[in-house]
Every structure is written in structure tokens, then in C-alpha cells.
Amino acid sequence: MRLSSTDIRYFLDEGLLKIIGDSQHPFSPKEQIRPGSVDIRISNIFWKFNKKNIEQLDIIDLHQAKAILNNPELMYLKIELSDGEHLEIQPGEIVLTETLEKIEMPHCLSGALKGRSSFARLGISIHCTGDYINPGYQGYMPLQIINHTPIPVKLYSYLSLAQLVFYFLYSRPDINYQSLPDTIYNSKRCNTEGLSLWFRDKEIEKLSTRISGGKFNKHTEDKLQLLISQSEKRLIKQIESEFQRKNIKKPEQIEKALESYENKDIRRDKKMRFVFWVITLVTGALLSVFIPELIKVISNGDTQNPEFWVYLISLAFCIFILWITFDYKYIGF
Template sequence: MFLSDIDIKKAVQNGDIVIKEFDEKRLQPASYDICLGNKFLITSSHESLVIDPVNKIYAKHVERIVPDGEAYYLHPGVTVLGTSKDYFGSDKYLIQLSGKSSLARIGLVVHNTAGLINPGHFLNITFELCNFNKVPIILRPGMPIGQLLFAMLSNKAQKDYKKTGRYQDRDWDHFADPKELEAKLVKAPKAKIKPAKK
């Protein structure tokens, strides 16, 4: 069961949902609008030959801070990571991130697959921003970028995300930390092709 605007507001007031700098004007009938932050993580494609997530080989990235009042141009076919201005989370509810239809209609994808926030996960969420249009899309810090839906669980979760969660308090360090997971320049293995039978 998803929470209505009335229940979201009550949950924020009693502490079951944490939203820093909660703004009642951003409440929708069954969701809460969140805004784009200032941090972007951009792939250095000229330094990255391959991505192998199984072996934890990732592309090299550059972090860029876009000040308030300025803009980032997301070019066609490009994916970058961004963050929310809003810090939020809940020990009680499952949170779902959804895009906004007004942005989807111009070809902007806010998250590719990672749209669930487990109970116990408190964060400035990372967006997977991709431009499916044929022209650049201008992104501005502070613009409404997505919405949060809050779902009630049938029971309290047995596992604690604070102890087991991969991204707890880490955001995108797994991409940006050069000591832990710096991209390795490797050559993709050549495919073994059997000669055709004559």
C-alpha cells in the first residue's frame, strides 16, 4: 500500500520518514517531488576501454560540481550520474523513485533500473541520467527531477540495510575511489572463432 499525501506528511512529522528541509508544496497526491543537486559524475570515455561489472572494472570518471544558477548540458546518448539535493530515508517504509512525465516526454531518463530504496537507507540518491533525445537537454541544480513513493511493508524487515547495504553512506565512491576501484585499462579478450567446415 502506497502512502497518500496526508500519510506522507504525518510520517515526516512523527519521524517515520526523514526528508531534510521538507517542503509541503512539493507534496503530490501520493508522492513527494525531489530536486536535482549540484554533483555530477561524468565518464572519461577516452580513458576507458571496457566496463566489466563482474570483475569490478569500471570506466574512469570525473566529478563535476555545477553551482546553483548554472547549468549542465546533457548531450544525446550520454549517461551521467547525478545526485539529489534532498536527503531522505526511512526505517519503516520502502521508497520508490519515479521519474516525472514532463521530463520523460523530452527524452530524459532519471533512473535506468535502480529505483528502490530499502528501509534503513538514508541518502542523497544517485540518479542515472540519460538523454534519449536528439538534442542536448539542459539540467539545472534545484530543478524538480523525480518523485518518491512510500510503500508500507507487511512486516518489519529482518535484514538491516545499515549493516548490509552496499551503498550506505557511499553514494558513488565505488566509481570515484581510485584506490579501491580505479578503472583498469585492459584489452577485451578475443573471441575464439572456429574455422568453418569445408
């Protein structure tokens, strides 16, 4: 059942449905509620596709996706308009934005965003296909504004380009949208300003893993990339220092120096590991002496004896040395 203006006001008055504007552009039920819908305005933040930085998008390339997530301007050009400013949309161009109003749906309603007829007759559509709003959704709805005309169109922020319609559900869903672990656009986890998080889709992740042979989840990959980048920075500094010390500048010298550095680094690592193994054995032997003596002193109750403190400090020092050597051997730093 589709809600009428009477139903919409009832849900708003009861606090079951919430439509919230910002401080300067509050939601106005009197002006925005229509007989069977609610007029919804667009934000003042827009994103245009930036073809200069990216020529092609591979939807299963998760590394490219993460780069775009960390720096959206690799793929998009962000435009923020003030009151009275306009954005020009070229023929066939798509611009991403989101609703000015935040929408909080009750569990008994679903919704859909539709384009307004006045703007549709000007060749302006507000979305590609993603108009559906789940029961329990909380957040801003993304919009994909497209100019279908053969001429440029000027667009202004805070225009009522869309209308929101509601549908009553005859039974309460047994699934809570906000609590779904794989919900891509859960309002508690993201604020996209209208951008896509397609790479969080489980089907995309599965397809990428199947094709690329990926073995790690996103969190693990991020950790590994951080460790690798830190190691690379240290290595680059060491190599630069080596080149400066030997005054190496020519390409043929660099190639030989890199090979020499690699061999020397391998030898140095082997020597360090050997030294640490020796230190571990010596420290272990010392512990086999200190621990029995320390137990003997404690059992005699002679903790005021200077030997007790000597053995105790020596034991702590040996444990500290072992911790350092084991950390190096097993982690490699």
C-alpha cells in the same frame, strides 16, 4: 499499500520518515508533497563518463575497479555547478548524480524513485533500473539521467526531476538494512555522489575469484600492494645509485648491469643471512652464561652488586640483538 499525501505528512510529523535538504535548499513539505508522492531535486554535482581515459570496463577486473575508486576521474569527469549554471547532455548520453535530499526510511516503509511526467515527455529519464529504496535505508539516492532525444538538452542543478513514492509494509522486516555486512551502499560506509560501487557486490567478487584465481580479500590485497610498492621504491633508488656510480647510460650496459646487480643482491642477501645466523648463535651462547649468573645474584639478594647491573644490561642487549636478527630472517627487510 501506497501512501497518500496524508500518510506522508503523518510519517514526517511523527519523525518516522525524514527527508532532509541542505542549508541553502531545505526540504519544503508544502511545495514538494504531492497527492501520492514527494518531488525530489537533483544535486549540483554530476559525473560524466570519460572515454579518453578508459576504452572498456571489465566488471570483474577488481584491480581496475580499485584504481577507479582511488581516482574516480580515471573513468568519470566530475562537474560541479553553481546556481544558474547548466550542464549539456548529448543525445544518448548518461550523466550520474544523486538526490539533493537525504532520505531516512523507517522499517515499515519502502520506496521508489520515479521520473516526473513533464521531463519524461522531453525524453529525459532519471534512472536505468535502480529506483528501489529499502526499508531502513539512510542516504542519498543515485540517479542516472539519460537524454533519449536526438538533440542536446541543458540541465540545471536543484531541479525537481524525480518523485518519490512510498509503500507500507504490513509486517516489520526481520533484517535491518543498515546492519547488513554486505550492504554495498550503507550510508555509514560510503558517500558515492552517485557513482557505482559494483565491485563490492559479493557475486562480482566470487566471479572475479573464480575466473582470475584470486586468493586474497580486498584488505589483504591492499596491504600486499603497499608492501610491494614500498619495496619497489627502495629497489629503484638502489639501482639508480648503482647506475650513477658506474656511469651506466647505454641500453646494452643497463641490461648487463641489471643482471650483475641481481646476482650481487642475491649474494649480499645470503651473506647477511649467514652473518645474522652467526650473531644469533653467539648471542644465544652469551645468554646461556648471563641468565644463570643473573639468577644467582638475585637469589643472593645482592642487587647492589655492580655485577648485577652488568648482567642485566648485557641480557637486555642480547635480547635486543636477537629481536633485530629474527626480524630480518623471518620478514626479509
